[in-house]
Amino acid sequence: MDDDRENMIERCRAHVQSLLDKKHGGIQETSYPSTSLNFLKNLPPNSLIKLNIIISGAGLGGLSTAIALRRRGHKVKVFEKAPALNEVGAGIQVPPNSSRLLSKLGVGSYLDGKTAEPEAIRVRRWKDGSVLSITALKSSFREKFGAPYFVVHRAGLQGALFECAKDLGVEIHLGSGVSRYDDESGKVVLENGGVHSADLIVAADGVHSSARPVVLGGVNQPAREAGFAAYRAVVDVDLMKQDSEVAWLLDSPGQNLWIGDGRHAMTYPIANGKSFNMVLSHPSDSDPSTWSQDQGNIIRDMRKQFENWDPTLVKVINMIQKTLKWPLLTGVPLSKWLSPTKRLLIIGDAAHAMVPYMSQGAATAVEDGAALAEILSLITSPSELPDALDIYERVRILRTGQMQEASLVNGKLWHFADGAEQQARDKAMKRAESELEGENPNQWNNSEAAAWAYGYNAEYEVRRAWNERASRASGRL
Ligand SMILES: Cc1cc2nc3c(=O)[nH]c(=O)nc-3n(C[C@H](O)[C@H](O)[C@H](O)COP(=O)(O)OP(=O)(O)OC[C@H]3O[C@@H](n4cnc5c(N)ncnc54)[C@H](O)[C@@H]3O)c2cc1C
Numbered sequence: 096m097d098d099d100r101e102n103m104i105e106r107c108r109a110h111v112q113s114l115l116d117k118k119h120g121g122i123q124e125t126s127y128p129s130t131s132l133n134f135l136k137n138l139p140p141n142s143l144i145k146l147n148i149i150i151s152g153a154g155l156g157g158l159s160t161a162i163a164l165r166r167r168g169h170k171v172k173v174f175e176k177a178p179a180l181n182e183v184g185a186g187i188q189v190p191p192n193s194s195r196l197l198s199k200l201g202v203g204s205y206l207d208g209k210t211a212e213p214e215a216i217r218v219r220r221w222k223d224g225s226v227l228s229i230t231a232l233k234s235s236f237r238e239k240f241g242a243p244y245f246v247v248h249r250a251g252l253q254g255a256l257f258e259c260a261k262d263l264g265v266e267i268h269l270g271s272g273v274s275r276y277d278d279e280s281g282k283v284v285l286e287n288g289g290v291h292s293a294d295l296i297v298a299a300d301g302v303h304s305s306a307r308p309v310v311l312g313g314v315n316q317p318a319r320e321a322g323f324a325a326y327r328a329v330v331d332v333d334l335m336k337q338d339s340e341v342a343w344l345l346d347s348p349g350q351n352l353w354i355g356d357g358r359h360a361m362t363y364p365i366a367n368g369k370s371f372n373m374v375l376s377h378p379s380d381s382d383p384s385t386w387s388q389d390q391g392n393i394i395r396d397m398r399k400q401f402e403n404w405d406p407t408l409v410k411v412i413n414m415i416q417k418t419l420k421w422p423l424l425t426g427v428p429l430s431k432w433l434s435p436t437k438r439l440l441i442i443g444d445a446a447h448a449m450v451p452y453m454s455q456g457a458a459t460a461v462e463d464g465a466a467l468a469e470i471l472s473l474i475t476s477p478s479e480l481p482d483a484l485d486i487y488e489r490v491r492i493l494r495t496g497q498m499q500e501a502s503l504v505n506g507k508l509w510h511f512a513d514g515a516e517q518q519a520r521d522k523a524m525k526r527a528e529s530e531l532e533g534e535n536p537n538q539w540n541n542s543e544a545a546a547w548a549y550g551y552n553a554e555y556e557v558r559r560a561w562n563e564r565a566s567r568a569s570g571r572l
Contacts, residue, residue, distance in 0.1 A: 156443025157299030160464030176272030186372030193458035195242035205255035221355025304445030324379035428496030447495035462553035
Protein backbone atom coordinates (compact mmCIF):
# COMPACT_ATOMS: atom_id res chain seq x y z
CA MET A 96 0.00 0.00 0.00
CA ASP A 97 2.82 2.35 0.97
CA ASP A 98 4.60 1.47 -2.26
CA ASP A 99 1.46 2.28 -4.23
CA ARG A 100 1.16 5.65 -2.51
CA GLU A 101 4.85 6.39 -3.13
CA ASN A 102 4.44 5.50 -6.81
CA MET A 103 1.42 7.75 -7.09
CA ILE A 104 3.23 10.62 -5.44
CA GLU A 105 6.12 10.09 -7.82
CA ARG A 106 3.80 10.11 -10.81
CA CYS A 107 2.08 13.24 -9.59
CA ARG A 108 5.46 14.90 -8.96
CA ALA A 109 6.66 14.03 -12.47
CA HIS A 110 3.49 15.51 -13.94
CA VAL A 111 3.80 18.74 -11.93
CA GLN A 112 7.46 19.03 -12.91
CA SER A 113 6.60 18.42 -16.52
CA LEU A 114 3.87 21.06 -16.49
CA LEU A 115 6.26 23.56 -14.91
CA ASP A 116 9.18 22.77 -17.23
CA LYS A 117 7.05 23.17 -20.39
CA LYS A 118 10.08 21.71 -22.10
CA HIS A 119 8.20 19.11 -24.06
CA GLY A 120 4.67 18.11 -24.92
CA GLY A 121 3.61 18.17 -21.27
CA ILE A 122 1.38 15.44 -19.94
CA GLN A 123 -1.28 13.39 -21.69
CA GLU A 124 -3.05 12.08 -18.60
CA THR A 125 -3.48 13.11 -14.99
CA SER A 126 -2.32 11.26 -11.89
CA TYR A 127 -5.74 12.01 -10.28
CA PRO A 128 -9.08 10.65 -11.56
CA SER A 129 -10.02 12.83 -14.53
CA THR A 130 -10.71 12.32 -18.21
CA SER A 131 -10.21 15.98 -19.05
CA LEU A 132 -7.07 15.29 -21.10
CA ASN A 133 -8.52 12.32 -22.99
CA PHE A 134 -8.89 14.36 -26.18
CA LEU A 135 -5.07 14.50 -26.36
CA LYS A 136 -4.76 10.75 -26.49
CA ASN A 137 -5.38 10.60 -30.23
CA LEU A 138 -3.01 13.45 -30.91
CA PRO A 139 0.61 12.42 -30.47
CA PRO A 140 2.72 15.43 -29.44
CA ASN A 141 5.44 16.44 -31.84
CA SER A 142 9.01 15.74 -30.84
CA LEU A 143 11.05 18.76 -29.89
CA ILE A 144 14.09 17.22 -31.52
CA LYS A 145 13.50 16.33 -35.15
CA LEU A 146 15.69 13.50 -36.38
CA ASN A 147 16.56 12.05 -39.78
CA ILE A 148 15.71 8.38 -39.50
CA ILE A 149 16.31 5.54 -41.96
CA ILE A 150 14.29 2.34 -41.67
CA SER A 151 15.32 -0.82 -43.51
CA GLY A 152 12.41 -3.12 -44.29
CA ALA A 153 8.82 -2.26 -45.24
CA GLY A 154 7.20 -5.20 -43.45
CA LEU A 155 4.49 -4.68 -40.84
CA GLY A 156 7.13 -3.61 -38.29
CA GLY A 157 9.05 -1.19 -40.50
CA LEU A 158 5.96 0.55 -41.89
CA SER A 159 4.20 0.99 -38.56
CA THR A 160 7.42 2.37 -37.07
CA ALA A 161 7.75 4.78 -40.00
CA ILE A 162 4.20 6.06 -39.38
CA ALA A 163 4.74 6.44 -35.62
CA LEU A 164 7.98 8.42 -36.14
CA ARG A 165 6.63 10.57 -38.96
CA ARG A 166 3.58 11.49 -36.87
CA ARG A 167 5.97 13.01 -34.30
CA GLY A 168 7.61 15.14 -36.97
CA HIS A 169 10.75 13.12 -37.80
CA LYS A 170 12.00 12.82 -41.35
CA VAL A 171 11.70 9.17 -42.30
CA LYS A 172 13.05 7.18 -45.26
CA VAL A 173 12.27 3.49 -45.72
CA PHE A 174 14.45 1.22 -47.86
CA GLU A 175 12.88 -2.11 -48.82
CA LYS A 176 14.74 -4.88 -50.62
CA ALA A 177 11.71 -6.33 -52.43
CA PRO A 178 10.64 -4.58 -55.64
CA ALA A 179 6.99 -4.82 -54.53
CA LEU A 180 5.19 -5.30 -51.23
CA ASN A 181 5.08 -9.00 -50.61
CA GLU A 182 3.35 -10.03 -47.38
CA VAL A 183 2.88 -13.76 -47.85
CA GLY A 184 0.38 -15.97 -46.14
CA ALA A 185 -3.15 -14.90 -45.53
CA GLY A 186 -4.71 -13.72 -42.31
CA ILE A 187 -3.23 -12.05 -39.30
CA GLN A 188 -4.74 -11.45 -35.88
CA VAL A 189 -4.42 -7.97 -34.47
CA PRO A 190 -4.90 -8.01 -30.69
CA PRO A 191 -5.88 -4.92 -28.65
CA ASN A 192 -2.34 -4.01 -27.57
CA SER A 193 -1.64 -3.43 -31.26
CA SER A 194 -5.07 -2.31 -32.58
CA ARG A 195 -5.13 0.48 -29.96
CA LEU A 196 -1.83 1.83 -31.31
CA LEU A 197 -2.80 1.45 -34.97
CA SER A 198 -5.94 3.43 -34.30
CA LYS A 199 -3.98 6.13 -32.50
CA LEU A 200 -1.53 6.28 -35.40
CA GLY A 201 -4.43 7.04 -37.73
CA VAL A 202 -4.27 3.75 -39.65
CA GLY A 203 -7.92 2.93 -38.83
CA SER A 204 -9.49 4.72 -41.79
CA TYR A 205 -7.07 2.96 -44.19
CA LEU A 206 -8.37 -0.37 -42.88
CA ASP A 207 -12.07 0.45 -43.38
CA GLY A 208 -13.94 -2.55 -44.75
CA LYS A 209 -10.89 -4.82 -44.52
CA THR A 210 -11.13 -6.11 -40.95
CA ALA A 211 -13.46 -8.45 -39.08
CA GLU A 212 -13.96 -8.77 -35.35
CA PRO A 213 -14.49 -12.42 -34.39
CA GLU A 214 -17.23 -13.03 -31.82
CA ALA A 215 -15.16 -15.56 -29.90
CA ILE A 216 -12.28 -18.01 -29.93
CA ARG A 217 -13.31 -21.60 -29.30
CA VAL A 218 -10.63 -24.05 -28.20
CA ARG A 219 -11.61 -27.55 -29.36
CA ARG A 220 -10.48 -31.08 -28.67
CA TRP A 221 -8.51 -32.52 -31.59
CA LYS A 222 -10.45 -35.74 -31.97
CA ASP A 223 -14.06 -34.65 -32.04
CA GLY A 224 -14.06 -30.83 -32.02
CA SER A 225 -15.83 -30.67 -28.66
CA VAL A 226 -15.42 -27.24 -27.09
CA LEU A 227 -12.92 -27.04 -24.20
CA SER A 228 -12.97 -23.28 -23.68
CA ILE A 229 -14.60 -20.16 -25.13
CA THR A 230 -13.15 -16.66 -25.01
CA ALA A 231 -15.67 -13.95 -25.87
CA LEU A 232 -13.82 -11.40 -28.00
CA LYS A 233 -15.91 -8.76 -29.69
CA SER A 234 -17.67 -6.81 -26.96
CA SER A 235 -15.72 -8.32 -24.09
CA PHE A 236 -12.22 -7.40 -25.32
CA ARG A 237 -13.31 -3.88 -26.29
CA GLU A 238 -14.74 -3.46 -22.81
CA LYS A 239 -11.74 -4.94 -20.97
CA PHE A 240 -8.91 -3.54 -23.07
CA GLY A 241 -10.45 -0.51 -24.75
CA ALA A 242 -9.66 -1.71 -28.27
CA PRO A 243 -10.81 -4.45 -30.64
CA TYR A 244 -9.30 -7.86 -31.38
CA PHE A 245 -9.57 -8.04 -35.15
CA VAL A 246 -8.41 -10.19 -38.04
CA VAL A 247 -7.35 -8.93 -41.45
CA HIS A 248 -5.67 -10.14 -44.62
CA ARG A 249 -1.92 -9.49 -44.29
CA ALA A 250 -1.76 -7.78 -47.66
CA GLY A 251 -4.67 -5.55 -46.55
CA LEU A 252 -2.82 -4.50 -43.40
CA GLN A 253 0.47 -3.92 -45.21
CA GLY A 254 -1.31 -1.94 -47.96
CA ALA A 255 -3.06 0.23 -45.35
CA LEU A 256 0.23 0.94 -43.56
CA PHE A 257 1.94 1.73 -46.88
CA GLU A 258 -0.78 4.18 -47.98
CA CYS A 259 -0.90 5.85 -44.56
CA ALA A 260 2.91 6.21 -44.44
CA LYS A 261 3.01 7.69 -47.95
CA ASP A 262 0.22 10.18 -47.15
CA LEU A 263 2.17 11.34 -44.11
CA GLY A 264 5.23 12.03 -46.22
CA VAL A 265 7.39 8.99 -45.45
CA GLU A 266 9.76 8.34 -48.38
CA ILE A 267 9.51 4.67 -49.32
CA HIS A 268 12.03 3.16 -51.74
CA LEU A 269 11.17 -0.32 -52.99
CA GLY A 270 13.80 -2.50 -54.67
CA SER A 271 16.42 -0.81 -52.46
CA GLY A 272 18.01 -3.45 -50.26
CA VAL A 273 20.60 -2.40 -47.68
CA SER A 274 23.85 -4.23 -48.34
CA ARG A 275 25.86 -2.71 -45.45
CA TYR A 276 25.15 -0.95 -42.17
CA ASP A 277 27.89 1.45 -41.08
CA ASP A 278 26.89 2.27 -37.52
CA GLU A 279 30.05 4.33 -36.86
CA SER A 280 29.07 6.94 -39.40
CA GLY A 281 25.31 6.30 -39.33
CA LYS A 282 25.20 5.28 -42.98
CA VAL A 283 23.56 2.56 -45.01
CA VAL A 284 24.97 1.37 -48.30
CA LEU A 285 22.36 0.08 -50.70
CA GLU A 286 22.66 -2.83 -53.09
CA ASN A 287 22.21 -0.31 -55.92
CA GLY A 288 25.27 1.62 -54.70
CA GLY A 289 23.42 4.48 -53.04
CA VAL A 290 24.72 5.74 -49.69
CA HIS A 291 22.40 7.42 -47.18
CA SER A 292 23.08 8.79 -43.73
CA ALA A 293 20.82 9.41 -40.76
CA ASP A 294 20.83 10.30 -37.08
CA LEU A 295 19.36 6.88 -36.37
CA ILE A 296 19.02 3.70 -38.46
CA VAL A 297 16.20 1.36 -37.49
CA ALA A 298 16.56 -2.10 -38.97
CA ALA A 299 13.21 -3.87 -39.32
CA ASP A 300 14.68 -6.37 -41.76
CA GLY A 301 13.00 -9.49 -40.46
CA VAL A 302 13.97 -12.76 -38.87
CA HIS A 303 17.10 -13.23 -41.02
CA SER A 304 18.26 -9.69 -40.25
CA SER A 305 21.69 -8.67 -41.53
CA ALA A 306 21.71 -5.74 -39.08
CA ARG A 307 21.51 -8.02 -36.01
CA PRO A 308 25.14 -9.28 -36.24
CA VAL A 309 26.31 -5.66 -36.56
CA VAL A 310 24.44 -4.74 -33.37
CA LEU A 311 25.85 -7.81 -31.63
CA GLY A 312 29.44 -6.89 -32.49
CA GLY A 313 29.88 -9.34 -35.35
CA VAL A 314 28.50 -12.40 -33.56
CA ASN A 315 25.05 -13.30 -34.79
CA GLN A 316 22.44 -14.88 -32.55
CA PRO A 317 19.99 -16.11 -35.16
CA ALA A 318 16.47 -17.15 -34.29
CA ARG A 319 16.31 -20.90 -34.02
CA GLU A 320 13.93 -23.57 -35.17
CA ALA A 321 11.38 -24.31 -32.50
CA GLY A 322 10.80 -27.88 -33.71
CA PHE A 323 7.56 -26.93 -35.49
CA ALA A 324 6.42 -25.85 -38.92
CA ALA A 325 3.10 -24.44 -40.08
CA TYR A 326 1.07 -25.09 -43.20
CA ARG A 327 -0.49 -21.74 -44.12
CA ALA A 328 -3.47 -21.73 -46.45
CA VAL A 329 -6.78 -20.14 -47.40
CA VAL A 330 -9.78 -22.22 -48.32
CA ASP A 331 -12.34 -21.33 -50.96
CA VAL A 332 -15.48 -20.41 -48.97
CA ASP A 333 -17.76 -21.36 -51.88
CA LEU A 334 -16.56 -24.93 -51.49
CA MET A 335 -17.19 -24.76 -47.74
CA LYS A 336 -20.70 -23.34 -48.19
CA GLN A 337 -21.67 -26.32 -50.31
CA ASP A 338 -20.97 -28.72 -47.43
CA SER A 339 -23.35 -28.43 -44.47
CA GLU A 340 -20.89 -30.21 -42.17
CA VAL A 341 -18.34 -27.39 -42.51
CA ALA A 342 -20.46 -24.40 -43.63
CA TRP A 343 -21.28 -23.53 -40.01
CA LEU A 344 -17.65 -22.46 -39.55
CA LEU A 345 -18.55 -19.41 -41.67
CA ASP A 346 -21.85 -18.61 -39.94
CA SER A 347 -20.60 -15.98 -37.54
CA PRO A 348 -17.07 -14.68 -37.80
CA GLY A 349 -15.25 -16.63 -35.12
CA GLN A 350 -11.95 -18.31 -34.47
CA ASN A 351 -11.64 -22.05 -33.89
CA LEU A 352 -8.52 -23.69 -32.54
CA TRP A 353 -8.23 -27.48 -32.48
CA ILE A 354 -5.50 -28.70 -30.09
CA GLY A 355 -3.89 -32.13 -29.85
CA ASP A 356 -0.70 -34.15 -29.63
CA GLY A 357 2.13 -31.84 -30.80
CA ARG A 358 -0.20 -30.10 -33.26
CA HIS A 359 -2.88 -27.47 -33.53
CA ALA A 360 -5.05 -25.89 -36.21
CA MET A 361 -6.04 -22.21 -35.98
CA THR A 362 -8.84 -21.11 -38.31
CA TYR A 363 -10.88 -17.96 -39.00
CA PRO A 364 -12.65 -16.23 -41.89
CA ILE A 365 -11.06 -13.09 -43.36
CA ALA A 366 -11.78 -10.55 -46.11
CA ASN A 367 -15.46 -10.12 -45.12
CA GLY A 368 -15.97 -13.87 -45.11
CA LYS A 369 -14.60 -14.29 -48.65
CA SER A 370 -11.65 -16.41 -47.48
CA PHE A 371 -11.10 -18.92 -44.71
CA ASN A 372 -7.66 -18.72 -43.13
CA MET A 373 -5.83 -21.76 -41.72
CA VAL A 374 -2.54 -22.21 -39.87
CA LEU A 375 -1.72 -25.85 -39.16
CA SER A 376 1.20 -26.23 -36.77
CA HIS A 377 2.94 -29.60 -36.55
CA PRO A 378 6.28 -31.05 -35.40
CA SER A 379 9.14 -30.69 -37.87
CA ASP A 380 12.82 -31.15 -37.09
CA SER A 381 14.16 -31.31 -40.63
CA ASP A 382 16.19 -28.58 -42.27
CA PRO A 383 13.78 -26.20 -44.11
CA SER A 384 16.19 -26.03 -47.08
CA THR A 385 15.46 -29.74 -47.72
CA TRP A 386 11.67 -29.31 -47.82
CA SER A 387 9.98 -30.30 -51.05
CA GLN A 388 8.29 -27.38 -52.78
CA ASP A 389 6.10 -29.75 -54.75
CA GLN A 390 2.45 -28.97 -53.88
CA GLY A 391 1.43 -32.63 -54.31
CA ASN A 392 3.95 -33.75 -51.68
CA ILE A 393 3.23 -30.89 -49.29
CA ILE A 394 -0.54 -31.39 -49.44
CA ARG A 395 -0.19 -35.15 -48.95
CA ASP A 396 2.10 -34.65 -45.90
CA MET A 397 -0.25 -32.00 -44.51
CA ARG A 398 -3.24 -34.35 -44.67
CA LYS A 399 -1.22 -37.11 -43.03
CA GLN A 400 -0.25 -34.85 -40.12
CA PHE A 401 -3.94 -34.33 -39.26
CA GLU A 402 -5.46 -37.67 -40.24
CA ASN A 403 -7.84 -39.05 -37.60
CA TRP A 404 -8.53 -35.54 -36.28
CA ASP A 405 -12.08 -34.17 -35.98
CA PRO A 406 -13.85 -35.12 -39.25
CA THR A 407 -15.04 -31.51 -39.69
CA LEU A 408 -11.48 -30.21 -39.57
CA VAL A 409 -10.24 -32.99 -41.86
CA LYS A 410 -12.93 -32.06 -44.39
CA VAL A 411 -11.76 -28.44 -44.48
CA ILE A 412 -8.11 -29.51 -44.71
CA ASN A 413 -9.03 -31.67 -47.69
CA MET A 414 -10.41 -28.55 -49.40
CA ILE A 415 -6.98 -26.84 -49.31
CA GLN A 416 -5.67 -26.65 -52.87
CA LYS A 417 -2.46 -24.75 -52.25
CA THR A 418 -0.33 -24.34 -49.14
CA LEU A 419 3.02 -23.09 -47.91
CA LYS A 420 5.10 -24.96 -45.36
CA TRP A 421 6.67 -22.36 -43.09
CA PRO A 422 9.37 -22.96 -40.44
CA LEU A 423 8.48 -21.60 -37.00
CA LEU A 424 11.45 -19.82 -35.47
CA THR A 425 12.01 -18.18 -32.15
CA GLY A 426 14.73 -15.99 -30.74
CA VAL A 427 15.74 -15.84 -27.11
CA PRO A 428 15.90 -12.37 -25.51
CA LEU A 429 19.01 -10.66 -26.90
CA SER A 430 21.44 -8.77 -24.67
CA LYS A 431 21.05 -5.67 -26.85
CA TRP A 432 19.16 -4.18 -29.76
CA LEU A 433 21.44 -1.19 -30.14
CA SER A 434 24.90 -0.97 -31.68
CA PRO A 435 27.64 0.48 -29.43
CA THR A 436 27.46 3.83 -31.24
CA LYS A 437 23.67 3.88 -30.56
CA ARG A 438 23.05 4.76 -34.17
CA LEU A 439 21.71 1.38 -35.28
CA LEU A 440 18.68 -0.24 -33.63
CA ILE A 441 16.95 -3.51 -34.49
CA ILE A 442 13.21 -4.02 -33.98
CA GLY A 443 10.45 -6.46 -34.98
CA ASP A 444 11.35 -10.01 -35.98
CA ALA A 445 14.99 -8.91 -36.42
CA ALA A 446 15.12 -8.38 -32.64
CA HIS A 447 12.48 -10.73 -31.21
CA ALA A 448 11.22 -13.46 -33.52
CA MET A 449 8.66 -15.65 -31.79
CA VAL A 450 6.51 -18.66 -32.61
CA PRO A 451 3.07 -17.35 -33.60
CA TYR A 452 1.11 -19.04 -30.79
CA MET A 453 0.21 -15.76 -29.04
CA SER A 454 -0.38 -13.98 -32.39
CA GLN A 455 1.94 -11.25 -31.18
CA GLY A 456 4.94 -11.08 -33.57
CA ALA A 457 3.61 -8.21 -35.64
CA ALA A 458 1.69 -6.79 -32.67
CA THR A 459 4.88 -6.37 -30.66
CA ALA A 460 6.59 -4.88 -33.72
CA VAL A 461 3.83 -2.24 -33.79
CA GLU A 462 4.51 -1.68 -30.08
CA ASP A 463 8.25 -1.28 -30.87
CA GLY A 464 7.50 1.54 -33.29
CA ALA A 465 5.00 3.38 -31.10
CA ALA A 466 7.26 3.11 -28.05
CA LEU A 467 10.26 4.41 -30.02
CA ALA A 468 8.32 7.42 -31.25
CA GLU A 469 7.08 8.10 -27.73
CA ILE A 470 10.47 8.03 -26.02
CA LEU A 471 12.05 10.19 -28.74
CA SER A 472 9.30 12.76 -28.12
CA LEU A 473 10.40 13.08 -24.50
CA ILE A 474 13.98 14.16 -25.13
CA THR A 475 14.72 17.84 -25.04
CA SER A 476 18.24 17.83 -26.48
CA PRO A 477 20.20 15.53 -28.83
CA SER A 478 22.54 14.71 -25.93
CA GLU A 479 19.65 12.78 -24.32
CA LEU A 480 19.23 10.48 -27.33
CA PRO A 481 21.62 7.70 -26.20
CA ASP A 482 19.96 7.56 -22.76
CA ALA A 483 16.50 7.45 -24.28
CA LEU A 484 17.52 4.61 -26.60
CA ASP A 485 19.10 2.68 -23.71
CA ILE A 486 15.89 2.95 -21.70
CA TYR A 487 13.81 1.96 -24.72
CA GLU A 488 16.01 -1.09 -25.27
CA ARG A 489 15.63 -2.35 -21.70
CA VAL A 490 11.84 -1.88 -21.64
CA ARG A 491 11.34 -3.53 -25.02
CA ILE A 492 13.72 -6.47 -24.45
CA LEU A 493 11.76 -7.44 -21.33
CA ARG A 494 8.31 -7.06 -22.92
CA THR A 495 9.15 -8.98 -26.09
CA GLY A 496 11.24 -11.60 -24.26
CA GLN A 497 8.22 -12.36 -22.08
CA MET A 498 6.08 -12.58 -25.20
CA GLN A 499 8.55 -15.10 -26.71
CA GLU A 500 8.14 -17.08 -23.48
CA ALA A 501 4.32 -16.79 -23.47
CA SER A 502 4.20 -17.98 -27.09
CA LEU A 503 6.20 -21.12 -26.24
CA VAL A 504 4.02 -21.64 -23.14
CA ASN A 505 0.95 -21.74 -25.40
CA GLY A 506 2.68 -24.44 -27.45
CA LYS A 507 3.19 -26.44 -24.27
CA LEU A 508 -0.40 -25.92 -23.09
CA TRP A 509 -1.93 -26.85 -26.43
CA HIS A 510 0.21 -29.82 -27.45
CA PHE A 511 -0.24 -32.45 -24.72
CA ALA A 512 -0.80 -35.98 -26.02
CA ASP A 513 -3.90 -37.65 -24.62
CA GLY A 514 -3.16 -38.65 -21.04
CA ALA A 515 -3.06 -37.32 -17.51
CA GLU A 516 -1.70 -33.85 -18.38
CA GLN A 517 -4.19 -33.35 -21.22
CA GLN A 518 -7.08 -34.43 -19.00
CA ALA A 519 -5.97 -32.12 -16.18
CA ARG A 520 -5.65 -29.22 -18.67
CA ASP A 521 -9.08 -29.85 -20.18
CA LYS A 522 -10.60 -30.03 -16.72
CA ALA A 523 -8.87 -26.80 -15.68
CA MET A 524 -10.11 -25.03 -18.83
CA LYS A 525 -13.68 -26.17 -18.22
CA ARG A 526 -13.55 -25.40 -14.49
CA ALA A 527 -12.33 -21.90 -15.24
CA GLU A 528 -15.23 -21.48 -17.69
CA SER A 529 -17.86 -22.29 -15.10
CA GLU A 530 -16.20 -20.64 -12.13
CA LEU A 531 -15.00 -17.64 -14.13
CA GLU A 532 -11.87 -17.33 -12.02
CA GLY A 533 -8.95 -19.61 -11.36
CA GLU A 534 -5.84 -20.87 -13.00
CA ASN A 535 -7.12 -20.93 -16.55
CA PRO A 536 -4.71 -22.65 -18.99
CA ASN A 537 -6.37 -20.71 -21.82
CA GLN A 538 -4.14 -17.61 -21.94
CA TRP A 539 -6.76 -15.52 -23.79
CA ASN A 540 -9.01 -16.09 -20.78
CA ASN A 541 -6.46 -16.20 -17.99
CA SER A 542 -7.18 -12.83 -16.42
CA GLU A 543 -3.57 -12.12 -15.42
CA ALA A 544 -2.01 -13.19 -18.72
CA ALA A 545 -4.67 -11.39 -20.77
CA ALA A 546 -4.28 -8.14 -18.82
CA TRP A 547 -0.52 -8.35 -19.31
CA ALA A 548 -0.69 -9.22 -23.03
CA TYR A 549 -3.61 -7.10 -24.23
CA GLY A 550 -3.84 -4.32 -21.65
CA TYR A 551 -0.19 -3.35 -22.21
CA ASN A 552 0.36 0.27 -23.18
CA ALA A 553 3.72 0.40 -24.97
CA GLU A 554 3.88 4.20 -25.01
CA TYR A 555 3.03 4.52 -21.33
CA GLU A 556 5.67 1.96 -20.31
CA VAL A 557 8.57 3.79 -21.98
CA ARG A 558 7.27 7.13 -20.72
CA ARG A 559 7.16 5.78 -17.18
CA ALA A 560 10.71 4.40 -17.48
CA TRP A 561 11.93 7.74 -18.85
CA ASN A 562 10.23 9.69 -16.05
CA GLU A 563 11.74 7.36 -13.45
CA ARG A 564 15.17 8.01 -14.91
CA ALA A 565 14.54 11.77 -14.77
CA SER A 566 13.42 11.50 -11.17
CA ARG A 567 16.44 9.37 -10.27
CA ALA A 568 18.80 11.85 -11.89
CA SER A 569 17.34 14.69 -9.85
CA GLY A 570 17.57 12.60 -6.67
CA ARG A 571 13.82 12.36 -6.26
CA LEU A 572 13.77 8.56 -6.40
C1 LIG B 1 2.26 -18.72 -39.40
C2 LIG B 1 2.42 -17.37 -38.80
C3 LIG B 1 1.32 -16.73 -38.27
C4 LIG B 1 1.46 -15.47 -37.65
N1 LIG B 1 0.37 -14.87 -37.12
C5 LIG B 1 0.51 -13.67 -36.50
C6 LIG B 1 -0.63 -13.01 -35.95
O1 LIG B 1 -1.75 -13.51 -36.05
N2 LIG B 1 -0.44 -11.81 -35.32
C7 LIG B 1 0.80 -11.23 -35.22
O2 LIG B 1 0.92 -10.15 -34.62
N3 LIG B 1 1.90 -11.83 -35.74
C8 LIG B 1 1.78 -13.02 -36.38
N4 LIG B 1 2.87 -13.62 -36.94
C9 LIG B 1 4.18 -12.95 -36.84
C10 LIG B 1 4.33 -11.83 -37.87
O3 LIG B 1 4.05 -12.30 -39.15
C11 LIG B 1 5.75 -11.28 -37.83
O4 LIG B 1 6.16 -11.12 -36.50
C12 LIG B 1 5.82 -9.90 -38.51
O5 LIG B 1 5.34 -10.00 -39.82
C13 LIG B 1 7.25 -9.39 -38.48
O6 LIG B 1 7.31 -8.14 -39.11
P1 LIG B 1 8.71 -7.45 -39.41
O7 LIG B 1 8.36 -6.19 -40.11
O8 LIG B 1 9.54 -7.39 -38.19
O9 LIG B 1 9.47 -8.44 -40.38
P2 LIG B 1 9.09 -8.91 -41.86
O10 LIG B 1 7.63 -8.97 -42.05
O11 LIG B 1 9.87 -10.13 -42.12
O12 LIG B 1 9.62 -7.74 -42.79
C14 LIG B 1 10.98 -7.54 -43.05
C15 LIG B 1 11.11 -6.75 -44.34
O13 LIG B 1 12.48 -6.37 -44.49
C16 LIG B 1 12.84 -6.57 -45.83
N5 LIG B 1 14.31 -6.73 -45.85
C17 LIG B 1 15.04 -7.80 -45.48
N6 LIG B 1 16.35 -7.54 -45.63
C18 LIG B 1 16.44 -6.28 -46.09
C19 LIG B 1 17.54 -5.45 -46.45
N7 LIG B 1 18.81 -5.86 -46.36
N8 LIG B 1 17.28 -4.19 -46.88
C20 LIG B 1 15.99 -3.72 -46.98
N9 LIG B 1 14.92 -4.49 -46.69
C21 LIG B 1 15.15 -5.75 -46.24
C22 LIG B 1 12.06 -7.79 -46.27
O14 LIG B 1 11.94 -7.86 -47.67
C23 LIG B 1 10.73 -7.55 -45.57
O15 LIG B 1 9.85 -6.80 -46.36
C24 LIG B 1 2.75 -14.86 -37.57
C25 LIG B 1 3.86 -15.50 -38.12
C26 LIG B 1 3.70 -16.74 -38.74
C27 LIG B 1 4.91 -17.41 -39.32
